[in-house]
Amino acid sequence: MAGAEGLSPSALAGDLSAAIVQARSDAREDPFGNPVLRVTLWLTRKMDRGEVTLADTAALIRQLGRAALADRAARVAAYVGLERDESEAYAALARRVADEASASAQPFEAYGAALARVRFAAVFTAHPTFGMSRVVAHALAELASNEGEAAALMATDLSFRPDAAITLQDEFEQARFAVRHARDAIDRLNAAFLAEARARWPQRWRELRPRALQLASWVGCDTDGRTDIGWWDTLRYRLESKRGQFFRLLEKLPGAPATAEVKALVEAAHAAVERQLALCPALNSQPAIEPLQAFSLALVGERKAAMPDASKLLAALDKAIVLAEDEATAEALILARAGVIAHGVSIALPHFRLNASQLHNAMRGVISLDEEPAQPAQRRAFLAAVNQALARVKPTPVDFGALAVERASAARMMMMVAQIVKHVDGSRPVRFLIAETETGYTLLSALYLARRFGIADLVEISPLFETSDALEQGPRIIDEALRSPHWRDYLKRHGRLCVQFGYSDSGRYIGQVAATFWVERLRSRILDLLQRYGLTDIELVIFDTHGESAGRGAHPDSLSDRLAYLDPEWPRRAFAKAGVKVTRETSFQGSDGYLLFGTRGLAGATVARIAEAVFADAAAGADDPIYAEPDFATEFFQTVREEMTHLVDDPGYAALIGTFGPSLLDKTGSRPAARQSDAGGPTVIRHPRELRAIPNNAILQQLGWLANSVHGIGQAAARAPDLFASMRESSERFGRAYRLAAHAMANSDLDVLRAYLDTLDAGSWFDRARRTEKEGRRDELLAVAETLARLDLAPSLRRLFWRFASDRLKLKEAAGEPPAMPVRLVALHTLRLSLLHRIWLSATHIPDFRPHAGVTRELLLERILRLDMTGALALLGEIFPLNPDPALGLDFGEPAGPREGGAYATFHRDVVEPMRECFALLREVSGAIQHEIGAFG
Incomplete structure (x- = not known):
């Protein structure tokens, strides 16, 4: 493979892509080799020779990650149909609903009834999928919408990792930002319904009370598996939601005389809520009974002033709508009333x-x-x-x-x-x-x-x-x-x-x-x-x-x-x-879900697609052939289920996701990755069920094999290959389900997965040790091999690979060659593997030491092989401190004698800090991979 010409990120990216394409091509003639490991070794040797530094690697990751981010933005825009004109979509929908109502004996009543029934709710949840920083999330939304300063942000050295500390308050603020855009979009949809009614029934349009779409949120209200949210925290967030509704009303209502009574009512309630919030105990605190008592007295004492329900407000809005002298004021009031009917005195x-x-x-x-x-x-x-x-x-x-x-x-x-x-x-x-x-x-x-x-x-x-x-x-x-x-x-x-x-x-x-x-x-x-x-x-x-x-x-x-x-x-x-x-409800989770409401344009397109779906005629469309073959459908999906059940209980599967998988991920939310109980503390993960679904799925993404979307389909297809092929083409329902799996296949690659599994196989490292010619490398390789041999993961992982490969081969027989993983995604995996190998090889230079807090050198190496780097690096800092002498540099009145404070400076410079830097870059790769795939977890 040719060496890189120059060290620019684009040149490195080009060389790396070319190396992957060549290795994949050569693999057709060499079925015993692994093209991903081959390119990983090529990268590792370049690093050894100093041709690719860690700074070069960082720049290359940024180059690949920015490209992935730009492509993701384009996919998001296409996903929600952003190219379609929002106003035209809303108007067309309103016309269709009105046309359908016109067939009724009482068209206006039918139109009003169609709009008054809740048909859909978008629920904003705080699942731990905040895999990108708020800066990147905003940049991605603006890039998808072609708005703001996204291009300038893309040119900076953005990190692809999430924010360092994600609190419940951060999650609430991000949800609130998305909810505001969603509420605005619903107002624009409702305005289109009103405009259609005004044209058809000019004397009655003010009677409409549209609330087809609602918003909800469980941020701050979800205590499943967590014990860190106090009841006062939840009360605070409900008051914050209430304040948001009042602020919105004051912001949206015009200054016309007809709105005066409504505004006065809302202003008084808003002020009361502010006084209540001022006495709410701090978030994440354990307040004494006295502050809780003061907060409670404010809630009780200010109850009526703070408006405990919407009845009084709705009566005032009804009166104002009748009094409104112009259509613009009437429309603003009707939209405000619609928002209150749908959401009460809360923003969601x-x-x-x-x-x-x-x-x-x-x-x-x-x-x-x-x-x-x-x-x-x-x-x-x-x-x-x-x-x-x-x-x-x-x-x-x-x-x-x-x-x-x-x-x-x-x-x-x-x-x-x-x-x-x-x-x-x-x-x-x-x-x-x-x-x-x-x-x-x-x-x-x-x-x-x-x-x-x-x-x-x-x-x-x-x-x-x-x-x-x-x-x-x-x-x-x-x-x-x-x-x-x-x-x-x-x-x-x-x-x-x-x-x-x-x-x-x-x-x-x-x-x-x-x-x-x-x-x-x-x-x-x-x-x-x-x-x-x-x-x-x-x-x-x-x-x-x-x-x-x-x-x-x-x-x-x-x-x-x-x-x-x-x-x-x-x-x-x-x-x-x-x-x-x-009534249909759907969740939008974390920064990935909030992204669809990240700008005015994205929120408008998202609401348009939702409205089109929920107002669709349930009786329209042809019969789907999958329902004429119930035996095939039952057997197919039962086979997938059985295969997945066997997989979940396979010890190799637990080893796959549990060995270093969790360490590939940054913390992406305020809740723990492992569940908490009322007794407190995280549980020890011994089986996939003990890991939350989101990190479970995220680990599969990071290891290049989306097992829960692709596994078992090959076995199921092999039972009736002809009918399987027919249903993929003729059944909209079955075809749509298969396309979901096909998308996962395009982000999965057996060679990538095998590269990670072989990395955990001591035999691979013994083979490298036999053939290496680099001075000192054999001892490093042998040390890694011996540590992996103690873990003894290879046998179960090898059987697991056979399980995956067998299913994929059966699917290939039934459905043809599966889509290949994109070269850029493979490149990120090879970079990750080279960084991981570098960490492991560096760890072999840790000197022997006396047991420290029950940790020996062998146990420390095992922790590093599991990529428990945060804990391992902290231990190294304790065992080999940079400055162990508290008297170093102090004046004690006499000339200072020799000190040993810098004894470990070289070790930290040559071993500890490179491992720390490699691990940080490894996590950057994880962030870039989530943009390639399009979601975290």
């Missing part, structure tokens, strides 16, 4: 989330049974007991003193919700999401607590189905709840059933393409249950929780495809035929 509605186990713990004082409620032998006993408890429960008054001393997290959350709807915003019911729901007892327990604290009519209880068992048992879980007259009465009073489907966990357990099949199956079973219990007159709210990557359920083709993937045509028709109204 709250979603609270906790874990089923937290609910079960809270019920132990009520239900005197010791076993687990999900155990088959105990289910009936628990269900009978909770129904008896529901029959006798009486409302208990809630006050902030009781909230301050409550220890059970579920009871504390329900009490907090009671105080929020009483003192902050009781305009609309609060969503209460329950993760890991595996029995109807869980839902009835939540209802018990809601009744106990007197807020059953203001809480929407929703199970989350995401695990393999939950997707399988979902119908039984809902059936168990529906058998209870208390639950049926609760649903009838609310007029809706809320359910949540999780694509992240389900995808990693049973495979992403299989997850969509099981979720669709569960939707159909829910319809059957509603019909069986005579509840087709209630609304079904389906909240699809997914990430922004293919591996976590976001279809990569377009936002329109993403929405269609989550809400397939066949069940949509079935619900429409049965007369069941469905």
Whole structure:
């Protein structure tokens, strides 16, 4: 391979790309070689000879990362359809809705009803996917929109790593920024609906109350798996949301006389909220009872002044709309009213989330049974007991003193919700999401607590189905709840059933393409249950929780495809035929999800695509052939599921993602990567299930094999290759699912994966040691090999590779040559591997030392091989301190004798600092890879 001519980043990038292309070509004649490791070795030798320095490597990473960022910006623009004119899209949609209403006997009433029903909610969550800094996130959004100073930012030395410390407040501020753009876009959509009505019904258009689209957020309200959010923190964020709504109203309303009463009302409420916030304890603090008492008194004492619900405001807006003397003022007031009808006195509605186990713990004082409620032998006993408890429960008054001393997290959350709807915003019911729901007892327990604290009519209880068992048992879980007259009465009073489907966990357990099949199956079973219990007159709210990557359920083709993937045509028709109204909800997670609302243009295009999807005719379109072949569909997706189940339990899979995978990632959120319990502290990861879905998926991205999106498809296709090929072409539903997998295949490469696995194989290092000619290198290689041999990872990883390769070969037989990983992405992997190898080789120069805090040199080397560099570098600083003598440099009145303070300076310069710098660059590569793929995790 030719050497680099010059050290400019572009020249290095060109040479590296050429080397990869050549190595891939040569691999066709040499099936025993690995082109990725070959290029990695080529890079390593250039580094050894000083032809490529760490500064050159850093510049090359920036070059490749900036190119990836620019391409991602173009993909984002295309994804949301930014090239389409927003105003025309809104106007066309309004015309279509009005045309459909014109077929009714009462066209205006039909038009108003079509707009008044909530059809979709965008939910902004704080999942730990804040993989890029706020500066980069804004630059990416502006670059996609061709706005602002993005080009100038791209020319700077941007880091691709996330912000160093991401707090809950950072997440809230980023969500608020996206929500503001989304609210503005919804206003523009509603303005188009009003304009169409004004043209057709000029005497009645002011009557419209559009709220087809809503916004919600669970930032600051999600305590599933975390214990670091105090109830006062959540109250602060709800007050912040309230302040945001009032500020927005004051900002948007014109200065016309008709708005005076509304403005005075909002200004007074805004001032009261400011006074309440001034007494809220600091975030992440553990306040004494006295500050909590002062805050509580402000909430209670200022309750009426701060406007605890929207009724008074809506009455004032109704009056102002009648009094408005011109259409512009009337429109502004109608849009303000629409925003208040949809969101109350909050800028976005709250979603609270906790874990089923937290609910079960809270019920132990009520239900005197010791076993687990999900155990088959105990289910009936628990269900009978909770129904008896529901029959006798009486409302208990809630006050902030009781909230301050409550220890059970579920009871504390329900009490907090009671105080929020009483003192902050009781305009609309609060969503209460329950993760890991595996029995109807869980839902009835939540209802018990809601009744106990007197807020059953203001809480929407929703199970989350995401695990393999939950997707399988979902119908039984809902059936168990529906058998209870208390639950049926609760649903009838609310007029809706809320359910949540999780694509992240389900995808990693049973495979992403299989997850969509099981979720669709569960939707159909829910319809059957509603019909069986005579509840087709209630609304079904389906909240699809997914990430922004293919591996976590976001279809990569377009936002329109993403929405269609989550809400397939066949069940949509079935619900429409049965007369069941469905409200769709979708999550937008972290900086990747907020990106789609990052500018006015992006938010406008995103809202347009959402509105087009939810106003689409459910009866339109041809029959999909996949539904005529139920046996094929069931067998195909069941095979994928079985293959993924075997994979998750494969020891090699745990070794793949657990050896150094977590260390490839920076912290990307305020919550821990491992779950916390009420007892506190992270758990030790021994199995993929003990790692959160987001880092699990992110590690697969970083290792070049998106297993949860691609694995098992080959085995499934091989069972009926002809029908598989036919469905890919003729079935829109099956074809869309396969395209998601194909996208993941394009970002996966067996040679890249094999390079990482061989890096963990002592045999590879022994082979290098046999053939090296570089002076001193053999001892380094042998030291790495011996350390890896002690870890003994190779046998299980080798079997894991055979599993992956076999499935890929079967898919190749059924579907042809899979798409190749882009050269630039391969280049980033080779850079990462060369940096990783350099760290390991440098670590062999750590001198022997006496055990330090139970750590020996051998154990320290193992930690470095696992890339636990933060801890390892800190230990090296303690064991080999740069300045161990506190008297060094001080004047003690006499001439100073010889000191040994600089004894380790050379070691730090030649070993420690290069390892530190290499690790920082390795993490920069991780950031660049997320832009190549298009999402973190």
